[in-house]
Amino acid sequence: MRVSVIIPTHNEAGAIERVLADLPSDLTTEIIVVDSNSNDGTPEIAANMGALVVREPRRGYGQACLTGLAAANSPDVVVFLDGDYSDRPSELPMILAPIVEGRADITLGSRLSGQSNPGALPWHQSFGNRLAAGLIGLLYGLKISDLGPFRAARAEVLRGLGLEETTYGWAVEMILKGALAELRVVEVPVSYYSRIGKSKISGTLKGTVGATWFILSLIVRYRFRRRRAGTPRPA
Ligand SMILES: Nc1nc2c(ncn2[C@@H]2O[C@H](COP(=O)(O)OP(=O)(O)OP(=O)(O)O)[C@@H](O)[C@H]2O)c(=O)[nH]1
Numbered sequence: 001m002r003v004s005v006i007i008p009t010h011n012e013a014g015a016i017e018r019v020l021a022d023l024p025s026d027l028t029t030e031i032i033v034v035d036s037n038s039n040d041g042t043p044e045i046a047a048n049m050g051a052l053v054v055r056e057p058r059r060g061y062g063q064a065c066l067t068g069l070a071a072a073n074s075p076d077v078v079v080f081l082d083g084d085y086s087d088r089p090s091e092l093p094m095i096l097a098p099i100v101e102g103r104a105d106i107t108l109g110s111r112l113s114g115q116s117n118p119g120a121l122p123w124h125q126s127f128g129n130r131l132a133a134g135l136i137g138l139l140y141g142l143k144i145s146d147l148g149p150f151r152a153a154r155a156e157v158l159r160g161l162g163l164e165e166t167t168y169g170w171a172v173e174m175i176l177k178g179a180l181a182e183l184r185v186v187e188v189p190v191s192y193y194s195r196i197g198k199s200k201i202s203g204t205l206k207g208t209v210g211a212t213w214f215i216l217s218l219i220v221r222y223r224f225r226r227r228r229a230g231t232p233r234p235a
């Protein structure tokens, strides 16, 4: 099975080396670091460690993931992982297992199921993610607990979803379109730690409120858009 790992980065020089070093090399076919305009040496560190570095000057987490997906070389499975060492890359086998065993199309690493590390996810971020996950359960019938970034998908079905969000909405769009397409979405518990380096989005209350509001509106909008187009509701 060919596994491509895609890591979006913007100024993650303090963390990227540990992220890459901890990835189990026997399980990965290629590691793609999609870097946007880092000025702290992130792409150079990644390249020195053997990753394929793709430059993407257009900002946005989703844009970086889309660019990584387009650059991946005939993968069977694509894995998405943040470059700030908040997830544990050594847990890749847990993320891959449901797909390898043929019982999932998408695996989501949940930071909020299982044992979580106190304080790793600030209360406002836990609340926002639980709220969004609850709304997805209500509107899409998909029971999940979190919208975490560490995840994997069968490449063929992921490409078929036609993802297009270029911001943080990309991660939720994958779940929404996956649920509407009745894909098998399976959650596995993963551990989570405070990021290395400066928080860019969700570390602040203001950042979380803005991101959560945007994500909640996407959840409603995608549901409504599909229904108006006459697509049947998922069971
Ligand atoms: N290529 C690219 N990567 C980005 C961009 N914005 C964020 N990233 C990376 O995407 C990953 C997730 O971003 P984070 O800043 O960790 O977002 P977060 O986890 O919601 O919030 P914090 O960890 O609190 O900053 C990290 O590896 C970032 O370096 C971007 O515009 N382009």
Ligand SMILES: [Mg+2]
Binding pocket: 082, 084, 086, 195
């Ligand atoms: Mg982060």
